[in-house]
Amino acid sequence: MRQLRQRAQFVRAARGSKANGRFFVLQAAACVEPDAGIGYTVTKRVGNAPERNRIKRRLRAAVRQSTDLFRPNTDYVLIGRRPALYAQFDELLEALGQMVQRLNPAIPTR
C-alpha cells in the first residue's frame, strides 16, 4: 500500500469521513491516485517516543493483514490511541475490519 508522506494529504483526509473507535480514529477521503493510501498519526499526548512507535508498528501490521478491505482511489489516516498499545492483536484486527467496512460507503467520491 502507498504510504502518505505529505502534510497536504493528511489535511485532506482529516476533512473527509471519520469513524471513532477504542483503539484508533479512522479518517478517509477520495484522492487522485489510483491505489489506496494509508497514513498514521500518533500524537504526543498518547505517550513517549517508544510507545508511539510501538502503536504505529502494530497498526501498520494490522493494516498489512487487511489490505483487501481498503478501497482504491482513497486516502486513509489512522490516529492511534493509547489502548492500541496493550490490546490483543486479534481485537485490533477485528476493530479495524469493522470500522473500515462501516466507513467505506460513507466516503464521498470525486
Added chain:
RNA sequence: CCAGUUGACCGGGUGGCCGCUCCCGCUUGCGGGGGAGGAAAGUCCGGGCUCCACGAAAACACGGUGCCGGAUAAAGUCCGGCGGGGGCGACCCCAGGGAAAGUGCCACAGAAAGCAAACUACCCGGUUUCGGCCGGGAAAAGGUGAAAGGGUGCGGUAAGAGCGCACCGCGGGCCCGGCAACGGGACUGGCAGGGUAAACCCCACCGGGAGCAAGACCAAAUAGGGACCGCACGGAGGCAACUCCACUCGCGUUUUCGGAGCAGCGGUCCGGGUUGGUUGCACCAGGCGUUCAGCGAUGGACGUCGCAGAUGAAUGGCCACCGCGUCGCACGUUUCGGCGUGCGGCCCUACAGAACCCGGCUUACAGGUCAACUGGCACU
C-alpha cells in the same frame, strides 16, 4: 557466612510466518549484506563543521571560571596531590581566591551584633526607713543567639582580666622540604583583625554572533516585477535621457495656479519567493587487541576491523519454546534466616527511540554478573 565500600559490565536467547529501510550485484525482480542506546533523553558545558559580522591590537562593559600540578582539540571534564569535614574502616563529601581596598547586611532572641558597651549576678566605699539606693571597679559566672572580642590550666587579685606564665590556636619575618598548593622547625609579637564575597565588589584567567530548520543546488503551477523584440501609438525639439505644446481625468462656481495619467496586446528571457526534491550525510580527536612510557588521566608504536542513515521519520508485527524474576500452594529439609523439587498464575520485562558529528556532565533505570578492598562472626 553476614554487613558494607569502590570500580567495571550485561540489560533477554532460539526458531517459524509476514514486513520496512539503506548499500552491493546482476539475469530488473530476485539474491547477498548492514540496521538504535547506555543513557539515543535533558540540551547544561566544550569542540569540529557552516553562514554572518570583522583591518589588527588593547581598554571598558557584560558573561563565565576560581587550592596546586598534570592530561586533552578544548572544557565547568578527567587524573594525581594539598587543605578542611565525616566514617571503627575500605572510603566518601567540599561554590576550596581575596574580609588588613572600600561599601552594605547580620532577622528572631538578647543588656549589647561591630564599637565598644554592661541586664542579672560579683567586688570595694558611702548611705539606709534594712526593701534597697548612690559612686566606683571588673568582664571571669548566668541567660540569648548561627555568632558575644582567643581556648585550657596554674598563678594573681577586693573581685577580676593575656595582668603574668605553660601548652594549643592566631599574626610576623627567618630556616628547611616540595615545581607548586602546602607541610615542618626554632624564634618573636602579646590577642589586635566577628561573620557574610551562592551581597555589591577586588584580583587572576577565558569568551565575536547564530546554528544542519546552518549552508549549497534544482525546479512545476499561480499572481506580480524587470529587460528586449514585433504590432500598434498626437505633434515638435534632442544621438539619448528628457523637455515643451496639445488631449483626458480629478479638485474647484469659474479663471489662474497646482496634481495625476498619456497606453495597450503578443512573444522570448531574467531575477525573487511559497511548496517539493537533491545535497550537506557519515572514515573518524574511530573501535578492538598486543606492547612500551607513566602512580594515573593519557600518549607512542604495531596489528586488525568497517560500524544505522530515516525525513508524517525505517531498524519491526504475530506465534511457539527456553531462560530469568516474582507470587501462591504442596512435599522434603533446616543452624528457623532460608534452601531444594513439583504444579499453577503474572510479567514475558526497567529507563527509554538515532535526526550533522564527536568529548564530557546531569538525570532515569526491573533484574542480574564480575573484580578488588573494609569491618564482624565461625573454622583450619
